[in-house]
Amino acid sequence: MHSDVRDAMRLILADNADARERLAAEIPCLDSTGARAALWEIGRDDGTVLCVLHGDRALFPSFQFRNAAVLDAVIEVVAILGGSLSDWQIAFWFVSANRWLDGGRPMDRLYNPGAVVAAARAEVDEVIG
Numbered sequence: 001m002h003s004d005v006r007d008a009m010r011l012i013l014a015d016n017a018d019a020r021e022r023l024a025a026e027i028p029c030l031d032s033t034g035a036r037a038a039l040w041e042i043g044r045d046d047g048t049v050l051c052v053l054h055g056d057r058a059l060f061p062s063f064q065f066r067n068a069a070v071l072d073a074v075i076e077v078v079a080i081l082g083g084s085l086s087d088w089q090i091a092f093w094f095v096s097a098n099r100w101l102d103g104g105r106p107m108d109r110l111y112n113p114g115a116v117v118a119a120a121r122a123e124v125d126e127v128i129g
């Protein structure tokens with residue numbers, strides 16, 4: 001591999017690691033125990049929640065839970081984006097400004113689930129089309 005390509009890959013990997021550290025530090029998350037309790041409470045353990053692996057820990061961003069339930073919009077978005085994005089990419093999607101939400105972050109717009117799901121569909125349509 002050419003040294004310029006290797007240098008670029010190193011920078012990309014370092015930037016990605018920094019982004020993961022920031023997300024883990026800035027976004028409230030449940031650990032496996034807390035998430036398992038919430039999922040047991042609602043009888044759901046089918047992989048429809050958002051979980052990212054950070055080091056040796058599984059993190060479940062807390063924005064997806066309300067009253068011991070996983071928000072339907074999150075379940076739908078994970079299903080929509082899961083075919084083309086990794087779990088980390090989906091997490092970044094939720095916490096990043098989104099043009100289909102007028103620059104708002106999907107995690108902050110979950111009070112309007114239809115808009116968040118539509119933004120996810122638009123994201124997939126743009127990637128595919």
